[in-house]
Amino acid sequence: MHVIDMALLLLILLTMFLQEHITSIEACNKLTPDFYSESCPQLEHIVQTVVKAAVLKETRMAASLMRLEFHDCFVSGCDGSLLLDDTANFIGEKTAKANIGSLRGYEVIDEIKAQLEIECPHTVSCADILALVARDSIVEVGGPTWTVEYGRRDSTTANLTLANLDLPSALISGPQLIQNFASKGFNLQQLVALSGGHTIGFARCAPIAPSLYGPLTDENSMNTAYHTFLEKACPNGSAPSLIPLDDGTPGKFDSSYYTKLLEGNGALHSDRIMIDESGRTVLEYVSLFAKDQECFFNDFAKAMVLMGRLQPLTGSEGQIRTNCHFVNPPSKLKTIPKTFNHKLPLRTPAADLHP
Ligand code: HEM
Numbered sequence: 001m002h003v004i005d006m007a008l009l010l011l012i013l014l015t016m017f018l019q020e021h022i023t024s025i026e027a028c029n030k031l032t033p034d035f036y037s038e039s040c041p042q043l044e045h046i047v048q049t050v051v052k053a054a055v056l057k058e059t060r061m062a063a064s065l066m067r068l069e070f071h072d073c074f075v076s077g078c079d080g081s082l083l084l085d086d087t088a089n090f091i092g093e094k095t096a097k098a099n100i101g102s103l104r105g106y107e108v109i110d111e112i113k114a115q116l117e118i119e120c121p122h123t124v125s126c127a128d129i130l131a132l133v134a135r136d137s138i139v140e141v142g143g144p145t146w147t148v149e150y151g152r153r154d155s156t157t158a159n160l161t162l163a164n165l166d167l168p169s170a171l172i173s174g175p176q177l178i179q180n181f182a183s184k185g186f187n188l189q190q191l192v193a194l195s196g197g198h199t200i201g202f203a204r205c206a207p208i209a210p211s212l213y214g215p216l217t218d219e220n221s222m223n224t225a226y227h228t229f230l231e232k233a234c235p236n237g238s239a240p241s242l243i244p245l246d247d248g249t250p251g252k253f254d255s256s257y258y259t260k261l262l263e264g265n266g267a268l269h270s271d272r273i274m275i276d277e278s279g280r281t282v283l284e285y286v287s288l289f290a291k292d293q294e295c296f297f298n299d300f301a302k303a304m305v306l307m308g309r310l311q312p313l314t315g316s317e318g319q320i321r322t323n324c325h326f327v328n329p330p331s332k333l334k335t336i337p338k339t340f341n342h343k344l345p346l347r348t349p350a351a352d353l354h355p
Pocket of ligand 1: 066169
């Protein structure tokens with residue numbers, strides 16, 4: 001057996017093992033769709049209104065916003081850690097290789113959070129906002145809908161090292177890509193479905209140039225005309241052009257990404273390896289989703305729900321940040337002197353009750 005086939009077989013076995021494991025994780029899923037039904041019934045309306053306006057202003061914003069959920073959940077779980085700014089205690093994830101100069105849409109999350117803090121103060125976590133924003137963004141550009149689960153709480157720290165390790169690079173190899181997704185509990189079908197997120201949005205020349213000018217060689221999976229198009233658009237790695245990830249319909253969530261990939265028009269090396277060096281099963285799923293959009297939508301929606309369940313903080317873990325950029329200031333209750341008379345009525349600012 002060829003070494004690559006052997007490595008793929010091992011990865012498939014690992015994936016199957018992790019799937020078993022994930023089933024037991026699902027069994028104790030603590031997130032629920034009605035978590036805010038009493039504490040913030042306006043949540044879905046507020047988020048939908050802000051997302052709709054943002055996407056109307058700029059279609060690409062749908063792509064940028066839904067990508068935030070992926071980059072939050074793949075790094076120590078869906079805990080809003082992605083949104084934290086650097087502090088004296090830690091360097092945040094915004095400067096990770098996959099995020100810096102690339103992630104967009106933070107201001108839309110800020111607008112939503114500001115409105116929610118007026119309507120339902122100290123109630124909705126930044127992590128839950130990201131999950132709902134992802135769903136609504138996709139719906140805005142014609143994609144599938146699903147029921148969003150809530151109850152995540154926000155982290156009090158971020159992990160730049162882990163962000164650099166766990167967020168896949170466009171230069172990744174087939175086996176590494178499979179391993180990366182398997183380590184989060186996703187099988188091959190889910191990997192291919194989630195990669196369909198690239199049916200919307202754009203890439204800069206930076207992640208594309210290594211396939212054009214080396215060190216990568218992608219000749220088998222890219223057609224000549226598309227190669228020439230990319231060379232013209234990205235005459236060097238730092239050209240300011242934006243390349244559609246779906247060469248057919250970049251502003252529409254549909255299955256065109258898979259069709260274009262099969263035609264040799266995949267923009268990123270990490271997309272093209274699915275038809276080149278990730279094995280027959282992966283290629284079969286690409287072909288299936290290219291032919292059957294309903295099947296893609298179904299699998300994508302289910303995989304997004306699973307992504308949203310990655311290691312959430314729940315119950316008394318973490319906190320509900322009042323500003324997604326920062327951890328809440330220490331509670332004033334801690335400074336109450338020991339001689340404090342507990343019999344006096346206590347009017348505590350609501351913020352103090354929510355660490
Ligand atoms: C399979 C591994 C993946 C790799 C290696 C990868 C890598 C990338 C890269 C390099 C870009 C272009 C960034 C830039 O030039 O600034 C990009 C954009 C994007 N990615 Fe991924 N990605 C992956 C999976 C996903 C998944 C699972 C989703 C969502 C479900 C997703 C959603 C997006 C979107 C929507 C954009 C466009 C964002 C925009 O236009 O602002 N990606 N990705």
